[in-house]
Amino acid sequence: MSIEAAAALSSKDVIGIASLEPMEIELILNTAEELLEVARRPIKKVPALRGATVVNLFMEPSTRTRFSFEVAEKRLSADTLNFSASTSSVSKGETLVDTARNLMAMAPDYIVIRHPNVGAPHRLASVVPASIINAGDGINEHPSQALLDAFTMRQHFGRLEGLKVVIAGDIRHSRVARSNVFLLEKMGAEVRFAAPASLLPVGVEELGAATFLRLEPALEGADVVMMLRIQRERQKNVNFPSLREYYDFFALTPERLELAAPNAVVMHPGPMNRGVEIDSLVADGPRSVILEQVTNGVAIRMAILYLLAGGRGEQAADS
């Protein structure tokens, strides 16, 4: 790789790919590679975070990301507390900052936050001394997802630089797409967004990705094909007509996958809509690395927590 790894993360938080340096990304990926091995041990635990407390503050429904963080935390021997919007004081009208200040009174070292509002983790990071890890803020960023995606790509191709990565689907509502394009651009990959213009955000070219209004031309020679979940609840049938038509023109089918490079891999951040954005023959096919993404997700999240431990204890700028 042409990018050298940093010695440590520069911030107490991992809030977005936008604020990470390429060398830091490299460091996280390298660290995850070492930690991947923990999952293969009979006793899947290391003592790195013994005595540390992690709060998982999930203000939006999540299963796989929350479980993945929790598994990562437990494998590092941290103590974990789980908050979810429905069962916490948030449902009683408490503001995010008040929730966080109350939590801080219990002195957690990390807060992993998933929030429907863009910028919530940023705000939290500025008011509490704990390390904040963004587990998805609205349609803005999902940094650990982009890191695990990059990790999975690197696992298959040994590099990120020069890879042709297609990201297809509802780009406009996708924090996964945004974090991925930020990361892949920094690491020298070539990103292609494929979607009807009604699902593309305005000015998307400025993010550095080439855009395609049909899937087929984007797939030509692609190394990685990442299909995004169609979030039906967000569409109201104004952005595209129907799931049937979406499948017909924009789903990854075995025939369309033929257009990609012969050794291309297929990714999906989950949960999948089978028969909408991805055909089951592809999702379960030999080119699919969707379950590897899930396995790698734990290692990436362990790496983030582990590396932030080095920066722990520093005061937040304006707390």
Place this chain on the structure above:
Amino acid sequence: MSRLLIRNGRVVDPSQDIDQGMDILLEDGRVAGLGERLEGPGDVEIVDAAGLVVAPGFIDLHTHLREPGFEYKETIETGCRAAVAGGFTAVCCMANTDPVNDDPSVTRFIRERASEVGLARVYPIGAISKGCLGEELAEVGEMVRAGAVAISDDCRPVVNSLLMRRALEYARSFEVPVAAHAEDIDLSDGGLMHEGAVSTRIGLKALSPVAEEVMVARDLLLAERTGGHLHLCHLSTAASLDAVRTAKARGVLVTCEVASHHFSLTDEDVAAANYDPNWKTNPPLRAAGDVAAVRQALADGTVDAIVSNHAPHHTDEKEIDFSEAPFGIVGLETAVSLALDRLLHGKVLGFDRLVRLFSTAPARAFKLPGGTLRVGAPADVTVLDPRRRHTVDPTRFKSKSRNTPFAGLKLRGGPVMTIVDGQVVWRAD
């Protein structure tokens, strides 16, 4: 194997900058030769076009064929008979049928019926929204795959600006224009004729021109933002055409059309018609200043196409009070003659521009085959006699409907022969 040699005509083909005496050989549905004094093979059928103008087939971007659902007004068969009798080799038919053409099965039905009829080419226009209700996008991709060439909720504007924006964006994936019936329904306020001195004088409820202009402005802004192809239907006011002119100059992807009655009649004609609903159309017949602006826009290239906006209605629907009758005028059998009489002989434009407006530019606007007589192009030809004098006689219309304000009008110039796919499908008596 069918061969047709059209001799001694004046060939006007703007796609090749041709305007000169030439012969054309049509063979197996294609233009096989174009040149001076062509010799056909032995079994060729010869048409003598001396004194006539030979043009690439005329294409009507805006027709209502009414089938399925309103066969008492028009059918695909009678509509196609009317089209070829009016000099059109192809028509694009609007989606406001019953069921609405918002589904590929309807698109396919129209194409299949048209191919059984075998006269004019018929290009279906799919709906923008399901049921033309302006709420959810129709299956644009499926319809395009089934043969739709554009999408439009014509007769109803897309009120929801977000839906219009998404339609312009979504249609880009399928490279079809979004054809807009530009009208702000609230501003129209149930109006029946053009709002102005005449409407006040004769007492008919007025329909403001700004109802059209506001929507034209909105749609141009949306097209500019989205990069989608906007096609504006039946523009009729000076301000609408000015807006298109400046938008085109800014590089907005926009095309537009004008209906033949909008350069032929004014609101004074409505007054003179003594409340006859055959003069009732939407957009309404405009003031003289708007008609002059329409003619100017036809001459200067602002307008891409002259259309018939053929809107057939049954006699029973039109022989009632002006206020109760539906909007609409039949136009397939008068549009070309009106253009020759009012625009060519009226010295508004020359043959090159006229053929451009009926053939080359509409073909380009909707990406249709034709619009050219290049060798290899479809053998669709319209033959015109610029000197032919005739009187509009609705009783001889091939259309099922007779709702025209032009009955009894004497016109100079008209189509005399229509050739589709190398076959003569209509010849003037």
